[in-house]
Amino acid sequence: QSALIQPRSVSGSPGQSVTISCTGSSSDVGGYIYVSWHQHHPGKAPKLMIYDVNKRPSGVPDRFSGSKSGNTASLTISGLQAEDEADYYCCSYAGSYTLVFGTGTKVTVL
């Protein structure tokens, strides 16, 4: 149950795009469609942004998109806005009804 690997931080100016990678293995990210992304502002409840690799829950802006290639999933934020500054975590099903989260990425809006 090793954590999925994410970059510690990414940054961009307002209006730019940033992409966060999430690298696992064939036992988690590469083996299932159950990859989700969660936004977390410290002190608040985490918020689901993407589920099933690339689906957006109702209310999440279409600036947020997800994808997967092999053992690596990605979250792209297009048209970066100040309120997007937060920590982002990927999460994958890892078999036997268990989940594994990523190490987390801090997104900074310059």
Next chain:
Amino acid sequence: EVQLVESGGGVVQPGGSLRLSCEASGFTLISYWMHWVRQAPGKGLVWVSRINSDGSGTSYADSVKGRFTISRDNAKNTLYLQMNSLRAEDTAIYYCARDPGNYGSDHWGQGTLVTVSS
């Protein structure tokens, strides 16, 4: 409005026990799987445990297996986490999260802080 409210956190000595609760409102708890996820100070989110909708199926992270027990009372719309033999490394904010069945936790609580210290 969907709400999840955790309670039961506090300070406990190593080796002690604590029971966390997560009260659900705005939806029917029995329709959903539920998870506990924790975040140690300055660290990332870590999955702890999951329970299916009727409570007949549970799973745990290796780090808590044999020490923690997840359960639910659907009649009371409440999820629980019984934590025994607590260790310093269990110190964290504990969140409950709702799962519609696709392992994408679509609603989370605000968390409750557990501190294990002598």
